[in-house]
Amino acid sequence: xxxxxxxxxxxxxxxxxxxxxxxxxxxxxxxxxxxxxxxxxxxxxxxxxxxxxxxxxxxxxxxxxxxxxxxxxxxxxxxxxxxxxxxxxxxxxxxxxxxxxxxxxxxxxxxxxxxxxxxxxxxxxxxxxxxxxxxxxxxxxxxxxxxxxxxx
Numbered sequence: 001x002x003x004x005x006x007x008x009x010x011x012x013x014x015x016x017x018x019x020x021x022x023x024x025x026x027x028x029x030x031x032x033x034x035x036x037x038x039x040x041x042x043x044x045x046x047x048x049x050x051x052x053x054x055x056x057x058x059x060x061x062x063x064x065x066x067x068x069x070x071x072x073x074x075x076x077x078x079x080x081x082x083x084x085x086x087x088x089x090x091x092x093x094x095x096x097x098x099x100x101x102x103x104x105x106x107x108x109x110x111x112x113x114x115x116x117x118x119x120x121x122x123x124x125x126x127x128x129x130x131x132x133x134x135x136x137x138x139x140x141x142x143x144x145x146x147x148x149x150x151x152x
Contacts, residue, residue, distance in 0.1 A: 019137040044080070048109075054130055056116050057093070060109040063100060071095045071112060079114075081126065089125050092117035 051058040059079070061068075071077070075095045080088040093114035101111045116123060 016138050019140070047079070049081070050111070052130055052133065054127075054134075056096070056114050057091075058111060058113050060101065060111050063108045063110040065100075065108070068110070070098050070110060073097060076117075077114075081129075089129070090120075090122050091126050092120050 045061070047059040047061050049057060049059050057079070073095055077093050077095065079091045079093055081091060082088040093116060095112055095114050097113045098110050101109045103109060116126070118127075
């Protein structure tokens with residue numbers, strides 16, 4: 001009988017994590033642009049930010065096995081996280097892995113998991129943003145079209 005006892009805290013944390021990832025997808029796809037600066041003549045390459053956590057992030061780039069070169073593990077790069085059309089927070093990343101990913105639409109991408117360099121002064125702003133994302137996931141409510149508005 002004890003095998004069927006639910007851990008409500010674990011279920012709650014899983015629900016919050018799912019909500020955080022869902023919020024991130026909307027936020028990154030509709031409100032933020034992220035660009036990776038790579039040491040190739042200072043050219044900015046657009047990337048799609050998939051996930052951000054307290055330690056790092058996951059982003060994807062379109063991938064052509066025949067023409068594109070994979071970033072090496074431990075490569076350091078700078079990502080710009082734009083919050084307006086002309087202002088961004090720079091983040092220094094260290095690539096931890098890259099793996100090929102085929103999306104639902106059949107398009108092939110390379111997913112890169114990266115760790116943040118937390119020693120950079122700009123990480124303080126990024127850290128606050130990440131904490132907001134976690135807090136939003138924990139405390140936000142879903143608007144289901146209720147007639148009443150509740151303010152907590």
